Amino acid sequence: MATGPAKTTAATTRRATARHGAGLLGDYLRARRERLRPADVGLPPGSRRRVPGLRREEVALLADISVEYYLRLEQGRDQHPSDQVVTSLARALRLDTDAEAYLRELARPVRTAPSGPPRPEQVSESVRSLIDNWTTTPAHVHGRFMTTLAANPMAIALSPYFAPGVDTLRAAFLEPEMRALYRDWDEMTAKAVAYLRSLAGGAVTDPGLAGPIAGLCRDSERFRTLWSRQDVRLRTSGVTRLLHPRVGALDLRYEKLALPGAPGQMLVTYHAEPGSPSQEKLRSLARPAVEPAVSDGGRALSNRDRSRDILMSSNVADVELQTWSGATGD
DSSP, X not given: OOOHHHHHHHHHHHHHHTTTTTTHHHHXXXXXXXXXXXXXXXXXXXXXXXXXXXXXXXXHHHHTSOHHHHHXXXXXXXXXXOHHHHHHHHHHTTOOHHHHHHHXXXXXXXXXXXXXXXXXXXXXXXXXXXXXXXXXXXXXXXXXXXXXXXXXXXXXXXXXGGSTTOXXXXXXXXXXXXXXXXXXXXXXXXXHHHHHHHXXXXXXXXXXXXXXXXXXXXXXXXXHHHHHXXXXXXXXXXEEEXXXXXXXXXXXXXXXXXXXXXXXXXXEEEEOOTTSHHHHHHHHHHHHHHSOEEOTTSOEEOHHHHHHHHHHOXXXXXXXXXXXXXXXXX
């Protein structure tokens, strides 16, 4: 029988993942309640408060609902409050726009999942052609569960973990090269988890997502902590700070664009401010990424050919990762 830290980690993982389903709404209300201090909502701290956060009766008072009804919501005995109650709870818990939208998603009746295995996600040829022609702009497409579905050579030059087929979320938490790449790794991982939760909504019980979440809760303490915070943020633009092993520090703006007609697919692009040192470094990174390659038969390879070769040749991938490992000191 497991004891000590191993047992504790296993128990924490079960708590973080086992309540998906009937307890989603209650878990979210509880997590947000426990993160608020009385002073945040204009209440006196009191002298007999045994735990941080608001009491259930305080949230009920602020939301103008009965304590008994709020208790039913937290315990999962009532999972579909009215829009008016959701609005009151959002106000009482000081939820921002993204967090309130997530609360409304959880309060909706559960939609019946389609029967049969899920259809594989595919990126349209037009989108593949589009990003392949962006020779100085790193771009990739991820699916509903954050796995990369398509990437141009510049994205792979930025990081081999942006290559199609890679679970970028898992790599962000578990691969040392990814931690070395992001100068703002703590901030990036916090944003990534809040973004994942906002995308998933009530679909975190989907086997395609529940399994990876359980695995990350088991394997990464950082992910487990962030997931339990229940943060929600659908941030689709911002700045990321990288330390590339070949060109050094990069400050890049990113944009995430939902692809029409492809539910759950997001196009992610990176660019530098015009005239900045990062723009010059990105251009130097682009040169080998777009340099024409020649096959054994003398035929010039297209960007897509080069990208496919990087993905399908284990030797090339190994060399790429070894280069990263050596440059990051691993």
